[in-house]
Amino acid sequence: MKNVKCSLLAGLVSLAAVCVPHFAGAQEINAVDASVRWAFDKASENATTAEVSEPAAVSATSFDLGSNLYFNGTQGCSNETLGSATLSKLNPRVAIGRAEEKDAYVVFSVIPKKGIAFTPKKLKFNACKCGTSGGTLNIYAVTGDKRVEVAKAFDPVRNNDFSAAEYDLSALGATTERVEIYFYIYNLAANKQLAISAIEVIGDFVGTPENVPAYTISAQCGMEGAGSVSVNPSGSSFDEGTVLTVTATENFGYHFSAWVDDEGNTVSVENPYTFEIVANTSLTATYTRKNVYALNLDVVGGGPTITLWSSFPRAMSWKESIIMRKVQMCNFALSITVF
Structure with a gap:
């Protein structure tokens, strides 16, 4: 996913665009066991595009996070058999209790070029839990209207060790459409992380790329x-x-x-x-x-001052002046000032 921060634009700014034509005489491709791989070991600095062993067969690759996940650094792990690995830690903004909540996922996408059929065969990745016994994965492969369950309730190891997983994708079959691999995370508290890296889709690319603009x-x-x-x-x-x-x-x-x-x-x-x-x-x-107003909460009778920010539309009956209310809580009162 390409993320563009707002620049200092007072009005509307656009970039000039130039059509980029494809060259004629495209060669036939018959790439067996080609690799599409995201290293995914740099957290928020991860490259959004994958390393592709047959780039002439692929139009685009990317990954995207659901809105309830964010990167929270990396986790260094080692395994006696597999060696060492660095994984990107995924942290929920809100605790994820049940499986397949719509915003608690990371998805990896491969789009073959027009004229190319892609047959995914294997999925490989590393995973570990970070300081928790929670953190479980359900994985699905999707293309067009077809959705295939790849893994159910995958439970990676904890902390300094990591699991290296491999799953069969052959049930997805050959496709000329976008292929998406969804990793749904669940059973994870908001202050804990599950980490993954080295996501690799292996498959066959067959066909001749069309000369399209x-x-x-x-x-x-x-x-x-x-x-x-x-x-x-x-x-x-x-x-x-x-x-x-x-x-x-x-x-x-x-x-x-x-x-x-x-x-x-x-x-x-x-x-x-x-x-x-x-x-x-x-x-x-x-x-x-939006119209934004400050909401200041002051503890009456001593104690700290708490300042919160909130937003209220003008249509509500909030006066644009000081409003005082007292709320009895336990053995002290709160004085609420809105302006």
Whole structure:
């Protein structure tokens, strides 16, 4: 996933795009046991694209985290048989109790070029638990409307050791569509981590790449400090017809409004927005500011002062002046001031 922080843009900024044609005379590909591998050993500095042994067969590769996961550094591990490894630690923002909660996953994607059929055969990866007995994985392979269970309740080892896993992907079969490998994490507290690395999909690429045009994509924020923008799969140039998803995040005090083009025309109000690229594309995420007020909580009769921030729309009956309320809690009162 390509993550672009908002730059100092007062208005709408776009990048010039140039069509990148493919060259004629593409060679037939018959790559057996080709490798698509994400090292995944640098946490937030991980490369979003994979190392591909047959790059002429692949249009794009990427990974993406569900919104309930974030990187929390790396874990160094060693194994008497396997040697040493560095894994990226995944931390839930909110504790994950049950399996396959929609936002508690990391997904790895491979898009073959047009004219190429990809037959995934094996999945390999390393995994470990970090300072906890919790942390379990369910893994699925997806292409088109087909979804195959790869692993159920995979339970990696703890701490300084790591598990090296290998699973069969042959049930997915040959496909010309995007292949996605979902790692769903569950049974993990918000202050604990599960770590993975060396995610590798092994399979066969067969066919002749079609001579199709490629187009560029750029995406950016339209307001300083409003949020960030990502493109999935990551990259700046894609084959015609590749399905892309752009996502805008909202910082506190801002609300996403729409995606607009270079001329300021609204392209979509959906977020995330998914589309097929058929031309050079530049999208800007526009935002509106929310009305933000401070909420100060002062302990009456001694003790610390607590300051919280919250947001209230003007439509509510909050006066834009001081409002005093007292709440009896245990043996002391709280004085709440809103302004």
